[in-house]
Amino acid sequence: MSQPLPSSSDALRRAAETMHAVRDRCVWTQRIDHDDLVPYLQEEAAELVDAVETGTRADLKEELGDLLWQVLFHAEIASRDDQDPFDIDDVADALAEKMIRRHPHVFGDAVATTPEEVLVHWNAAKAAEKRTRTSVLDGVSTHMPSLALAQKMLGKASQVGVAGSPAPADPADESELGDALLALVARARSEGWDAERALRQRLRALADEVRATESS
Numbered sequence: 605m606s607q608p609l610p611s612s613s614d615a616l617r618r619a620a621e622t623m624h625a626v627r628d629r630c631v632w633t634q635r636i637d638h639d640d641l642v643p644y645l646q647e648e649a650a651e652l653v654d655a656v657e658t659g660t661r662a663d664l665k666e667e668l669g670d671l672l673w674q675v676l677f678h679a680e681i682a683s684r685d686d687q688d689p690f691d692i693d694d695v696a697d698a699l700a701e702k703m704i705r706r707h708p709h710v711f712g713d714a715v716a717t718t719p720e721e722v723l724v725h726w727n728a729a730k731a732a733e734k735r736t737r738t739s740v741l742d743g744v745s746t747h748m749p750s751l752a753l754a755q756k757m758l759g760k761a762s763q764v765g766v767a768g769s770p771a772p773a774d775p776a777d778e779s780e781l782g783d784a785l786l787a788l789v790a791r792a793r794s795e796g797w798d799a800e801r802a803l804r805q806r807l808r809a810l811a812d813e814v815r816a817t818e819s820s
Protein backbone atom coordinates (compact mmCIF):
# COMPACT_ATOMS: atom_id res chain seq x y z
CA MET A 605 0.00 0.00 0.00
CA SER A 606 1.44 3.35 -1.06
CA GLN A 607 2.07 5.88 1.68
CA PRO A 608 0.72 9.44 1.51
CA LEU A 609 2.93 12.30 0.41
CA PRO A 610 3.88 14.94 2.97
CA SER A 611 1.18 17.61 3.14
CA SER A 612 2.78 20.55 4.93
CA SER A 613 1.41 23.95 3.92
CA ASP A 614 5.00 25.27 3.88
CA ALA A 615 6.40 24.42 0.45
CA LEU A 616 10.03 24.21 1.58
CA ARG A 617 9.07 22.10 4.58
CA ARG A 618 7.05 19.83 2.27
CA ALA A 619 10.11 19.42 0.04
CA ALA A 620 12.26 18.54 3.05
CA GLU A 621 9.68 16.03 4.30
CA THR A 622 9.48 14.52 0.81
CA MET A 623 13.25 14.06 0.82
CA HIS A 624 13.03 12.45 4.25
CA ALA A 625 10.38 10.00 3.01
CA VAL A 626 12.39 9.15 -0.08
CA ARG A 627 15.47 8.42 2.04
CA ASP A 628 13.37 6.17 4.28
CA ARG A 629 11.59 4.24 1.56
CA CYS A 630 13.76 4.23 -1.60
CA VAL A 631 16.44 1.52 -1.58
CA TRP A 632 18.56 3.34 -4.20
CA THR A 633 18.50 6.58 -2.23
CA GLN A 634 19.43 4.81 1.00
CA ARG A 635 22.79 3.68 -0.35
CA ILE A 636 23.87 7.14 -1.56
CA ASP A 637 26.39 9.17 0.44
CA HIS A 638 27.83 12.68 0.08
CA ASP A 639 30.60 11.56 -2.28
CA ASP A 640 28.14 9.70 -4.51
CA LEU A 641 26.11 12.88 -4.92
CA VAL A 642 28.98 15.08 -6.16
CA PRO A 643 28.55 14.27 -9.90
CA TYR A 644 24.82 14.93 -9.65
CA LEU A 645 25.44 18.22 -7.87
CA GLN A 646 27.87 19.32 -10.59
CA GLU A 647 25.46 18.27 -13.32
CA GLU A 648 22.48 20.05 -11.77
CA ALA A 649 24.54 23.22 -11.22
CA ALA A 650 25.61 23.17 -14.88
CA GLU A 651 22.02 22.69 -16.02
CA LEU A 652 20.96 25.65 -13.89
CA VAL A 653 23.61 27.79 -15.60
CA ASP A 654 22.18 26.72 -18.96
CA ALA A 655 18.69 27.65 -17.80
CA VAL A 656 19.85 31.08 -16.64
CA GLU A 657 21.70 31.84 -19.86
CA THR A 658 19.54 30.22 -22.55
CA GLY A 659 16.47 28.63 -20.97
CA THR A 660 12.88 29.62 -20.42
CA ARG A 661 11.31 30.69 -17.15
CA ALA A 662 9.92 27.18 -16.79
CA ASP A 663 13.42 25.75 -17.30
CA LEU A 664 14.78 28.09 -14.63
CA LYS A 665 12.14 27.08 -12.10
CA GLU A 666 12.71 23.38 -12.76
CA GLU A 667 16.49 23.58 -12.54
CA LEU A 668 16.35 25.63 -9.34
CA GLY A 669 14.20 22.86 -7.90
CA ASP A 670 16.63 20.16 -9.02
CA LEU A 671 19.51 22.01 -7.37
CA LEU A 672 17.45 22.51 -4.20
CA TRP A 673 16.86 18.74 -4.15
CA GLN A 674 20.61 18.22 -4.03
CA VAL A 675 20.86 20.52 -0.99
CA LEU A 676 17.99 18.69 0.72
CA PHE A 677 19.60 15.34 -0.16
CA HIS A 678 22.95 16.28 1.40
CA ALA A 679 21.23 17.65 4.49
CA GLU A 680 19.14 14.49 4.88
CA ILE A 681 22.26 12.33 4.67
CA ALA A 682 23.97 14.58 7.23
CA SER A 683 21.01 14.33 9.61
CA ARG A 684 21.64 10.61 9.99
CA ASP A 685 25.36 10.86 10.73
CA ASP A 686 26.31 9.09 13.96
CA GLN A 687 29.13 11.44 14.93
CA ASP A 688 28.07 14.95 13.91
CA PRO A 689 24.47 15.13 12.66
CA PHE A 690 22.82 18.28 11.31
CA ASP A 691 19.68 18.77 9.25
CA ILE A 692 18.25 21.24 6.75
CA ASP A 693 17.02 23.49 9.58
CA ASP A 694 20.56 23.74 10.91
CA VAL A 695 21.80 24.57 7.41
CA ALA A 696 19.12 27.23 6.93
CA ASP A 697 19.68 28.77 10.37
CA ALA A 698 23.44 28.98 9.82
CA LEU A 699 22.86 30.57 6.41
CA ALA A 700 20.46 33.17 7.81
CA GLU A 701 22.88 34.06 10.61
CA LYS A 702 25.76 34.44 8.16
CA MET A 703 23.76 36.65 5.79
CA ILE A 704 22.63 38.85 8.70
CA ARG A 705 26.27 39.27 9.80
CA ARG A 706 27.36 40.13 6.28
CA HIS A 707 24.62 42.72 5.76
CA PRO A 708 25.07 45.10 8.70
CA HIS A 709 23.67 47.89 6.51
CA VAL A 710 20.40 45.93 6.30
CA PHE A 711 20.15 44.39 9.77
CA GLY A 712 22.35 46.75 11.79
CA ASP A 713 23.44 50.37 12.06
CA ALA A 714 26.03 50.36 9.25
CA VAL A 715 25.46 52.52 6.19
CA ALA A 716 26.06 51.52 2.57
CA THR A 717 24.72 53.67 -0.25
CA THR A 718 26.79 52.19 -3.09
CA PRO A 719 27.63 48.65 -4.21
CA GLU A 720 31.26 49.35 -3.34
CA GLU A 721 30.34 50.20 0.25
CA VAL A 722 28.26 47.03 0.48
CA LEU A 723 31.35 45.02 -0.53
CA VAL A 724 33.41 46.72 2.17
CA HIS A 725 30.96 45.51 4.82
CA TRP A 726 30.72 42.05 3.22
CA ASN A 727 34.49 41.59 3.04
CA ALA A 728 35.01 42.86 6.59
CA ALA A 729 32.43 40.42 7.96
CA LYS A 730 33.87 37.58 5.91
CA ALA A 731 37.41 38.34 7.10
CA ALA A 732 36.23 38.27 10.71
CA GLU A 733 34.59 34.88 10.15
CA LYS A 734 37.65 33.41 8.43
CA ARG A 735 40.33 34.89 10.69
CA THR A 736 42.11 31.53 10.99
CA ARG A 737 42.93 31.46 7.29
CA THR A 738 46.58 32.04 6.43
CA SER A 739 46.26 32.80 2.71
CA VAL A 740 43.86 34.71 0.47
CA LEU A 741 43.63 31.47 -1.50
CA ASP A 742 42.23 29.48 1.43
CA GLY A 743 38.69 28.47 0.57
CA VAL A 744 39.11 28.81 -3.20
CA SER A 745 37.97 25.50 -4.68
CA THR A 746 40.24 23.95 -7.28
CA HIS A 747 37.18 22.09 -8.60
CA MET A 748 35.95 25.25 -10.30
CA PRO A 749 36.16 25.29 -14.13
CA SER A 750 39.64 26.45 -15.14
CA LEU A 751 38.67 29.82 -16.61
CA ALA A 752 36.44 30.67 -13.65
CA LEU A 753 39.19 29.53 -11.28
CA ALA A 754 41.75 31.68 -13.11
CA GLN A 755 39.49 34.72 -12.79
CA LYS A 756 38.95 34.03 -9.09
CA MET A 757 42.65 33.52 -8.39
CA LEU A 758 43.63 36.67 -10.26
CA GLY A 759 41.29 38.62 -8.00
CA LYS A 760 42.81 37.02 -4.92
CA ALA A 761 46.35 37.58 -6.23
CA SER A 762 45.67 41.27 -6.75
CA GLN A 763 44.81 41.59 -3.05
CA VAL A 764 48.44 40.80 -2.18
CA GLY A 765 50.04 42.64 -5.09
CA VAL A 766 50.74 39.64 -7.31
CA ALA A 767 50.09 40.07 -11.04
CA GLY A 768 49.46 37.30 -13.54
CA SER A 769 52.13 36.24 -16.01
CA PRO A 770 52.46 38.37 -19.16
CA ALA A 771 51.31 36.63 -22.32
CA PRO A 772 54.02 35.46 -24.73
CA ALA A 773 53.65 36.85 -28.24
CA ASP A 774 53.64 33.37 -29.79
CA PRO A 775 53.16 30.39 -27.40
CA ALA A 776 55.67 27.66 -28.17
CA ASP A 777 54.56 25.06 -25.62
CA GLU A 778 51.84 24.28 -23.09
CA SER A 779 53.48 26.39 -20.40
CA GLU A 780 53.43 29.48 -22.61
CA LEU A 781 49.90 28.62 -23.71
CA GLY A 782 48.94 28.69 -20.04
CA ASP A 783 50.51 32.15 -19.74
CA ALA A 784 48.55 33.33 -22.78
CA LEU A 785 45.27 31.97 -21.44
CA LEU A 786 45.87 33.55 -18.03
CA ALA A 787 46.62 36.87 -19.72
CA LEU A 788 43.32 36.66 -21.60
CA VAL A 789 41.47 36.00 -18.36
CA ALA A 790 43.28 38.96 -16.77
CA ARG A 791 42.14 41.15 -19.68
CA ALA A 792 38.57 39.91 -19.23
CA ARG A 793 38.71 40.68 -15.51
CA SER A 794 40.04 44.19 -16.12
CA GLU A 795 37.15 44.83 -18.53
CA GLY A 796 34.55 43.37 -16.18
CA TRP A 797 33.89 40.44 -18.50
CA ASP A 798 33.21 36.84 -17.44
CA ALA A 799 35.74 34.67 -19.25
CA GLU A 800 33.91 31.43 -18.49
CA ARG A 801 30.60 32.77 -19.77
CA ALA A 802 32.24 34.25 -22.87
CA LEU A 803 33.66 30.87 -23.85
CA ARG A 804 30.35 29.11 -23.14
CA GLN A 805 28.57 31.56 -25.42
CA ARG A 806 31.11 31.03 -28.19
CA LEU A 807 30.85 27.25 -27.83
CA ARG A 808 27.06 27.48 -28.13
CA ALA A 809 27.53 29.42 -31.36
CA LEU A 810 29.94 26.73 -32.58
CA ALA A 811 27.40 24.03 -31.71
CA ASP A 812 24.76 25.91 -33.72
CA GLU A 813 27.17 26.05 -36.69
CA VAL A 814 27.83 22.31 -36.43
CA ARG A 815 24.13 21.43 -36.30
CA ALA A 816 23.34 23.79 -39.17
CA THR A 817 26.04 22.13 -41.29
CA GLU A 818 24.80 18.65 -40.40
CA SER A 819 21.23 19.51 -41.38
CA SER A 820 22.11 21.24 -44.66
